[in-house]
Amino acid sequence: MPHGGRGVKSGLVAVAGRPNVGKSTLVNALCGEKVAITSRVPNTTRRRIFGVANGPDYQLVLVDLPGFQRPMDPLTERMQETVDASFEDVDAVLFVVNARERIGAGDRFVARRVFALGKPVVIALNKVDRLKPGHIASQMKAAAALGDFYALHPVSALTKEGVDELRDDLVHLLPEGPAYFDRGQTTDLPLEERVAEVIREKALQLTREEVPHAVLVEVTELEERVVRATIYVETESQKGILVGKRGSMVREIGTRARPEVEALVGQPVFLDLTVKVRPKWRRDPRALERLGL
Numbered sequence: 001m002p003h004g005g006r007g008v009k010s011g012l013v014a015v016a017g018r019p020n021v022g023k024s025t026l027v028n029a030l031c032g033e034k035v036a037i038t039s040r041v042p043n044t045t046r047r048r049i050f051g052v053a054n055g056p057d058y059q060l061v062l063v064d065l066p067g068f069q070r071p072m073d074p075l076t077e078r079m080q081e082t083v084d085a086s087f088e089d090v091d092a093v094l095f096v097v098n099a100r101e102r103i104g105a106g107d108r109f110v111a112r113r114v115f116a117l118g119k120p121v122v123i124a125l126n127k128v129d130r131l132k133p134g135h136i137a138s139q140m141k142a143a144a145a146l147g148d149f150y151a152l153h154p155v156s157a158l159t160k161e162g163v164d165e166l167r168d169d170l171v172h173l174l175p176e177g178p179a180y181f182d183r184g185q186t187t188d189l190p191l192e193e194r195v196a197e198v199i200r201e202k203a204l205q206l207t208r209e210e211v212p213h214a215v216l217v218e219v220t221e222l223e224e225r226v227v228r229a230t231i232y233v234e235t236e237s238q239k240g241i242l243v244g245k246r247g248s249m250v251r252e253i254g255t256r257a258r259p260e261v262e263a264l265v266g267q268p269v270f271l272d273l274t275v276k277v278r279p280k281w282r283r284d285p286r287a288l289e290r291l292g293l
Ligand SMILES: Nc1nc2c(ncn2[C@@H]2O[C@H](COP(=O)(O)OP(=O)(O)O)[C@@H](O)[C@H]2O)c(=O)[nH]1
Pocket: 017, 018, 019, 020, 021, 022, 023, 024, 025, 026, 037, 038, 039, 040, 041, 042, 043, 044, 045, 067, 126, 127, 128, 129, 155, 156, 157, 158, 159
């Protein structure tokens, strides 16, 4: 619902970068709330998510995206298409690079696309927490060589160091105009999707190797006190891992997810999780459509 007054700045900033550099963590830090799930597994973010940072005279909408990559299957192919399409309508780009790794070919691959858009680019050199000043300085130099940027900020999305300064610069780039979202709203994801994402995050954090990539969560019931969801995986052996010994793994996922689900729903809930096999869902157009891809 567009509303807002004179002198209010509002606009969209797309968040670009390789998988796992901390894009979603940084979006959460900028918004001051968890709008996107994060994990150390690459490709945690599968779809476009709007994260909204509201200030007294601005509304900064961050477009959190899957990382730039060469597609491996229909799922990652659709993810990359989402990324490409999302850059069309934005006012600026926040290009995130990882200070803890060599800035190299992967970052330059993203840089070519990002700087070709002709929009202002702000580079965030993320994960500078616990790095020595000399190391940060040399990484700043490497990041600066990526392209003709508007601003370059060393930040830590984890400790929030440098995040306020980064937000100020992004707001500066926004045009004046009415707000896109209601002031109380921090994301465009419907409640069911947010709940499903929290459950998926816990499943990703507790499993290894190919299992996280095969996880799909669907909320089947969202009532006053009861939330039911199905965790889909692609094979019986993945199901065995997610169920765990006598159900211990799925119980642990539920235990970790419940407090966040309750915060989202606004009251205590009974969280009922079921694990099912759905072979090759990553190649199933209907499953991808449900993911918003
Ligand atoms: N040390 C450190 N880790 C971070 C920081 N930002 C993100 N991470 C971690 O990096 C991993 C990937 O983060 P995520 O936001 O999911 O990356 P994305 O794939 O780019 O969205 C997670 O394990 C985060 O906790 C940071 O500023 N410092």
